[in-house]
Amino acid sequence: MSIHVASEWIQRDKTISVRNKYDGRIIDEVTEATPADAERAIEAANGAKDTMAMMPAHERAEILRETSRLISERKEEFAEVMAAEAGKPIKTARGEVERAVSTFQLSAGEAERHSGEEVPIDAQPGNGNRIAFTKRFPVGVVAAITPFNFPLNLVAHKFGPAFAAGNTVVHKPATSTPLTAVKLAETLFDAGLPRDALNLVVGSGSTVGEALLNSDDIDHYSFTGSRAVGKRIKERSELAGVSLELGNNSPAIVHEDAPDVADAASRIIDGAYTYGGQMCISTQRILVHESRHEELLDELISQASALTLGDPLDENTDVGPLISEDDAERIEEWVESAKADGATVELGGGRDGALVEPTVIDDTSQDMDVVCQEAFAPIVAVQTYETLSEAIELADDTPYGLQAGIFTESHQVGLTAAMNIECGGVMINDIPTFRADQQPYGGSKESGIGREGPKYAIEELSEERVICFRPNEDLHLN
Numbered sequence: 001m002s003i004h005v006a007s008e009w010i011q012r013d014k015t016i017s018v019r020n021k022y023d024g025r026i027i028d029e030v031t032e033a034t035p036a037d038a039e040r041a042i043e044a045a046n047g048a049k050d051t052m053a054m055m056p057a058h059e060r061a062e063i064l065r066e067t068s069r070l071i072s073e074r075k076e077e078f079a080e081v082m083a084a085e086a087g088k089p090i091k092t093a094r095g096e097v098e099r100a101v102s103t104f105q106l107s108a109g110e111a112e113r114h115s116g117e118e119v120p121i122d123a124q125p126g127n128g129n130r131i132a133f134t135k136r137f138p139v140g141v142v143a144a145i146t147p148f149n150f151p152l153n154l155v156a157h158k159f160g161p162a163f164a165a166g167n168t169v170v171h172k173p174a175t176s177t178p179l180t181a182v183k184l185a186e187t188l189f190d191a192g193l194p195r196d197a198l199n200l201v202v203g204s205g206s207t208v209g210e211a212l213l214n215s216d217d218i219d220h221y222s223f224t225g226s227r228a229v230g231k232r233i234k235e236r237s238e239l240a241g242v243s244l245e246l247g248n249n250s251p252a253i254v255h256e257d258a259p260d261v262a263d264a265a266s267r268i269i270d271g272a273y274t275y276g277g278q279m280c281i282s283t284q285r286i287l288v289h290e291s292r293h294e295e296l297l298d299e300l301i302s303q304a305s306a307l308t309l310g311d312p313l314d315e316n317t318d319v320g321p322l323i324s325e326d327d328a329e330r331i332e333e334w335v336e337s338a339k340a341d342g343a344t345v346e347l348g349g350g351r352d353g354a355l356v357e358p359t360v361i362d363d364t365s366q367d368m369d370v371v372c373q374e375a376f377a378p379i380v381a382v383q384t385y386e387t388l389s390e391a392i393e394l395a396d397d398t399p400y401g402l403q404a405g406i407f408t409e410s411h412q413v414g415l416t417a418a419m420n421i422e423c424g425g426v427m428i429n430d431i432p433t434f435r436a437d438q439q440p441y442g443g444s445k446e447s448g449i450g451r452e453g454p455k456y457a458i459e460e461l462s463e464e465r466v467i468c469f470r471p472n473e474d475l476h477l478n
Contacts, residue, residue, distance in 0.1 A: 021087030038211035041199035107160025140219035161457035243450035248402030265299035271433030321354035
């Protein structure tokens with residue numbers, strides 16, 4: 001497959017092999033971009049800035065709506081590509097396609113609503129004859145740097161608002177999942193996006209990534225990935241804008257008055273094991289009141305035992321492989337370390353290559369890697385507590401702050417948790433893994449900066465300008 005630079009699809013002999021994450025076979029080759037390719041891509045994106053900025057909002061909206069329609073039409077193609085290159089179970093991949101369809105539709109709507117406001121400047125004495133309003137303008141060139149785990153919808157959350165606001169984009173997808181990015185770029189061009197408005201460069205962070213960071217012609221970096229890389233982008237971005245989503249180890253509190261523990265367990269299972277737990281808001285830490293501990297543990301073990309581990313292209317598979325065998329080995333080490341420190345593995349804990357069994361670990365503590373680090377794997381770590389304040393303290397005892405959840409029958413308990421856990425979102429009577437694509441999504445502390453969701457991202461990717469008009473003559477009738 002090719003990369004796309006300066007309106008051209010480029011294919012060379014030097015390639016990156018893309019492997020099926022279940023059986024390891026090579027499924028395709030993608031041209032490896034060079035730093036020079038990245039520089040040309042940035043130059044092309046800068047050259048297209050005026051075209052995109054001057055394109056009427058209704059035209060940008062129509063391109064995004066047509067993209068949505070074409071993705072829906074090509075649903076099975078996208079799903080099969082993701083199942084192979086990302087190891088995402090096919091039924092989960094289809095769900096991601098449906099979300100991307102919605103994300104582009106939402107972005108189209110925001111393109112039409114994207115506007116400024118009147119400034120009541122005459123509220124200050126001496127300004128009675130002036131009229132002021134604001135107008136929003138695109139920032140220019142957006143570098144979109146995306147991870148492997150949501151190779152379609154997460155990219156849609158960067159592309160949709162960027163194009164809705166009238167920006168151009170240089171995209172660097174994860175080298176392990178570039179095929180979906182190529183297919184999405186083709187779809188956008190088929191929908192009418194100007195060819196130089198989107199440039200796609202596939203390569204490592206040390207080459208292509210560094211070229212993007214070294215450029216003075218990037219106006220905004222939109223990145224989802226690790227804390228270490230996110231911090232580096234922020235340090236190097238200078239005056240360019242940044243939007244960073246850097247992960248989490250999401251806590252779910254099951255309080256003593258949780259109305260339905262079986263339902264809470266079912267939602268936790270969904271949030272912890274969908275796509276092998278490889279989500280930034282995967283439900284990882286379970287904080288359960290000591291009076292409901294045994295009940296919840298039994299439900300978790302029973303329901304997780306029923307999950308099917310295997311080939312992502314099998315319609316019956318619930319949990320596929322991790323993105324690499326190295327990640328599976330890391331999780332195996334973390335589980336063994338937790339056991340050595342006194343934790344009890346109630347279910348799973350084993351692996352076969354990159355396949356990691358759905359795992360439930362009880363009797364965990366705050367200093368264990370399975371608790372204090374981001375696992376990105378199909379595991380849950382269970383802890384008990386006595387009081388609500390203890391639960392909130394445990395939930396908040398982390399450098400991360402993306403999302404949290406609490407199950408309770410009490411509005412007061414739910415709102416108390418929401419007011420005191422420092423994070424970007426608290427889900428009451430739901431798992432922290434819940435995300436609606438139109439909500440403001442992002443974190444605090446080391447989970448990042450800025451918010452996604454088309455309405456909110458478009459504000460990050462545009463700049464407000466005030467326009468003040470002083471008429472030459474008094475506007476009032478005599």
